[in-house]
Amino acid sequence: MAPPQGKKKSQGRRKIEMKLIEDENARTVTFSKRRAGLFKKATELSVLCGTQIALIIFSLGGRAYSFGHPDVESIIGRFFNKNPTATVPESSSSSRYRTAMLQEMKEQFDGKSQELETKKKRGKEIEAALESSSFHTTDEELDGLDFEQLRQLRGKLVKMRDEMRRLANANAYAVANVPPMPVPMLNLAQVAKSRGASMIPSDWLKL
Amino acid sequence: MAPPQGKKKSQGRRKIEMKLIEDENARTVTFSKRRAGLFKKATELSVLCGTQIALIIFSLGGRAYSFGHPDVESIIGRFFNKNPTATVPESSSSSRYRTAMLQEMKEQFDGKSQELETKKKRGKEIEAALESSSFHTTDEELDGLDFEQLRQLRGKLVKMRDEMRRLANANAYAVANVPPMPVPMLNLAQVAKSRGASMIPSDWLKL
DNA sequence: TATCCTATATATAAGGT
DNA sequence: TACCTTATATATAGGAT
Numbered sequence: 001m002a003p004p005q006g007k008k009k010s011q012g013r014r015k016i017e018m019k020l021i022e023d024e025n026a027r028t029v030t031f032s033k034r035r036a037g038l039f040k041k042a043t044e045l046s047v048l049c050g051t052q053i054a055l056i057i058f059s060l061g062g063r064a065y066s067f068g069h070p071d072v073e074s075i076i077g078r079f080f081n082k083n084p085t086a087t088v089p090e091s092s093s094s095s096r097y098r099t100a101m102l103q104e105m106k107e108q109f110d111g112k113s114q115e116l117e118t119k120k121k122r123g124k125e126i127e128a129a130l131e132s133s134s135f136h137t138t139d140e141e142l143d144g145l146d147f148e149q150l151r152q153l154r155g156k157l158v159k160m161r162d163e164m165r166r167l168a169n170a171n172a173y174a175v176a177n178v179p180p181m182p183v184p185m186l187n188l189a190q191v192a193k194s195r196g197a198s199m200i201p202s203d204w205l206k207l
Numbered sequence: 208m209a210p211p212q213g214k215k216k217s218q219g220r221r222k223i224e225m226k227l228i229e230d231e232n233a234r235t236v237t238f239s240k241r242r243a244g245l246f247k248k249a250t251e252l253s254v255l256c257g258t259q260i261a262l263i264i265f266s267l268g269g270r271a272y273s274f275g276h277p278d279v280e281s282i283i284g285r286f287f288n289k290n291p292t293a294t295v296p297e298s299s300s301s302s303r304y305r306t307a308m309l310q311e312m313k314e315q316f317d318g319k320s321q322e323l324e325t326k327k328k329r330g331k332e333i334e335a336a337l338e339s340s341s342f343h344t345t346d347e348e349l350d351g352l353d354f355e356q357l358r359q360l361r362g363k364l365v366k367m368r369d370e371m372r373r374l375a376n377a378n379a380y381a382v383a384n385v386p387p388m389p390v391p392m393l394n395l396a397q398v399a400k401s402r403g404a405s406m407i408p409s410d411w412l413k414l
Numbered sequence: 415t416a417t418c419c420t421a422t423a424t425a426t427a428a429g430g431t
Numbered sequence: 432t433a434c435c436t437t438a439t440a441t442a443t444a445g446g447a448t
Contacts, residue, residue, distance in 0.1 A: 009419070010419070013422040013443050014423080014445070020257050029415085031255075031256040034252045041244065041245050045264070049234050051264060052264070053265070054263040055249075056260065056262075058282070064285075064286055072286075075263050076283055217430090218439085219426095219437055219439040240426060423444090426439090427438095428438100430436085
């Protein structure tokens with residue numbers, strides 16, 4: 001409480017060499033901070049300029065963090081298909097990516113459900129993030145979701161699921177590694193349960 | 208040299224609303240600046256923490272800008288294959304992405320060769336970027352490449368080409384949209400010619 | 415591992431060239 | 432469209448909790 005005289009509390013930010021940070025601890029901290037900063041910058045760019053952006057980061061621990069506007073899948077599809085003008089090409093390729101993305105999200109949700117109970121929630125800017133059509137899948141952001149937001153996210157997933165089914169029926173291609181059917185079920189029930197949820201309408205837990 | 212009295216030359220950076228920039232001109236400028244900043248941040252993160260990162264941005268004009276460490280293809284492959292530990296999974300899927308990436312690079316090079324002669328070069332931090340195994344494919348950075356750097360890049364491409372051939376022969380899968388053979392030829396000769404090159408050993412222009 | 419705080423290092427919005 | 436300058440908004444390194 002007492003003012004520590006002229007004693008500076010910190011030397012403030014210092015310049016660092018642009019090379020691998022040796023100290024494993026410092027490296028982890030820097031990774032977390034800069035990863036957050038990078039996602040923020042990417043989000044801002046997509047908002048300010050309305051451009052399509054995809055960002056994927058793998059942590060040292062092997063965890064994947066991603067951001068996509070409007071979503072990672074369509075950006076990647078566009079990148080490899082070299083289709084500069086199409087929003088989302090309704091091709092077999094598109095449906096393949098769509099399927100892969102849905103599976104991705106399912107697994108992320110399943111994985112999250114096991115970790116959620118040991119983390120506190122923070123969600124502040126999540127609302128805005130959800131309002132745009134972007135998808136954030138970082139730990140922090142999923143942690144910040146409250147039930148209302150979770151409900152909104154569920155709505156989006158349902159739409160995607162339906163859209164995917166429509167595509168799968170329209171053109172049933174046999175794609176390597178990704179069987180066209182059945183449609184993966186999102187385990188929102190588990191997620192909700194891990195939060196100690198009890199006021200969730202039981203019917204909308206089933207997609 | 209003389210202090211311009213108390214007349215401020217600029218009001219300096221001002222805060223802006225986080226929403227789509229209406230003025231098309233200002234939006235373009237902001238896009239360029241922030242895109243550059245985002246790529247720099249991504250590069251720094253990959254260097255400081257040695258993590259795998261992929262970043263893809265589409266400009267309003269439809270041009271694709273990408274960054275990947277070690278390369279976009281492997282990050283995306285890992286992302287969709289959900290293979291957290293493997294460096295580069297030697298699967299059919301991997302070879303598909305590999306092929307797609309090589310084609311991508313070929314097209315980028317071909318496209319660049321037509322623009323290069325009307326641009327000046329700047330390359331300063333390119334050297335460092337090339338030393339790492341990262342690939343930058345933004346306009347500015349390709350412009351900055353000098354012959355030595357181009358030669359180094361060629362070396363990498365040759366390695367990739369060979370690796371791709373090895374994979375293609377080891378497991379010849381029929382992949383949708385991307386015929387496994389023949390291997391696309393990179394048109395380095397065109398690139399060199401557009402720069403007014405004449406001292407390039409004719410033999411290494413052929414991959 | 416996340417968060418807070420301080421003091422700096424950087425990124426950039428505007429306005430010119 | 433790119434680059435330079437100025438003044439300010441942000442991002443963060445280091446340290447502590």
